[in-house]
Amino acid sequence: MNSFTYTRADAVDTAVRETAADHAAKFIAGGTNILDLMKENVERPDHLVDITRLPLRQIETLPDGGLRLGALMTNANTAYHPEVAQRYPLLSKTILAGATAQLRNMATDAGNLLQRTRCYYFYDTATPCNKREPGSGCSAVGGYNRIHAILGASENCIATHPSDMAVALAALEAVVNVTGPDGERRIKLEDFHRLPGDEPQYDTTLRTGELITSIDLPAQGFAEHYTYLKLRDRASYAFALVSVAVGLELDGDTIRQARIALGGVAHKPWRKPEAEVLLAGQPATKENFQKVAEALVQGAKGYSSNTFKIELAKRAVVRALQMAVDKQHPSYPL
């Protein structure tokens, strides 16, 4: 880890000013990802602004019936919060599908969205990586890429976003509230993370100095018919090879509305509203699920070690949709 200085912010605007003025400065809250990366010399901030004392831990009901999660709420406190567990069980169960109890006790909701890819080559400073060092090349494209992207990737980067929580937030159509040097703005979750293109060094659309202050959940929580199906190399504490977050609104056997987001397959949670509408007004049958699965992964490309994910993703979508219809939810204790 390189040497750095430290300050503790006591107000959002001073934290933003301090970080905007120094391009090598970073915010730190839970620290579970940034400290890991600093120990690997992947992140090398010269200054850390500790934001943990900012008043961003509250949870509040919004006038439209939605829920606002303070940016510094821990993943554990969010998952176990009675209102989240009751109204947004998809989010609770998805959070509990990720990391460990110890990490969820420290990691914050905003930090979860900002965690970096677990691409082996991004972490290994001895190898080229366009995300870590733009222009150096992508070691994963011709290398070992079992955990890598099959959708929306570019020749410059085939990394995936590792968050589970972000996948549920994508299905729920959450909104991220940020404050920056130019004031406040709201970013839809689907616009928050980006595809790599020729600038894979940028994971998100956040601008320099911008700080996440809260995450808004819309009123519709899909609390009855939902599931989070996470497929991985071991049953607990592993990143998703493929995951599927589903929220359904049913009228008898007919689907009124479907939300489907995939994790582990792209540089961002993968949603395709034009595929979801194929289910609107349709009976909840395996045939219809298969059509949507095909549409969701249309254009998928494998890079050898990860080619299995294309078929895996399709089957996972079909299975997750059936689980949501049958109210088969993940069994993590709440």
Next chain:
Amino acid sequence: MSITVTTAPVRDTAVALPPQYPITLTINGVEKHLEVAPWTSILDLLREYLDLTGTKKGCDHGQCGTCTILLNGTRINSCLTLAVMQDGSEITTIEGLAQGDELHPLQAAFIEHDAFQCGYCTPGQLCSAVGLIKEGKAKTADDIRELMSGNICRCGAYIGIVAAVEEVMHQQQVQAPTYAI
């Protein structure tokens, strides 16, 4: 014959001494006033500066759980937590679990159930189990397995660990703490 010697570039400025930050921590009930460099993790502080070597360093990246401690009553990985950020906090380590010569019920149960072999992961397993019971979410052995997945045991003593935690969990019948952020 000539020899060319290449020297490393000389830095313009000397490397600055690390800045020190004053903090107060209450560790196993004892208040400590400390000065720490900003990059000092709680784990390194405990082991290298306070002679509390019961907390172990395994991976130093939050993957193995052997550095688990209780921070303000909550289990966390001490390797991924900067001491300077925890000014004013209360920390309980493995050294703080027993009451004098009387073992914590989990420590006694670990012995009873043969829940370790080499013992390196045990301090982390114990602190993690204390946190798990306090959280009050686990009801079954499966829940324990899921919620203890952040603690790796290379000897594979998991059967004994789950049995010990399950026994104490049911003995204590601890009511789930009321929700507080």
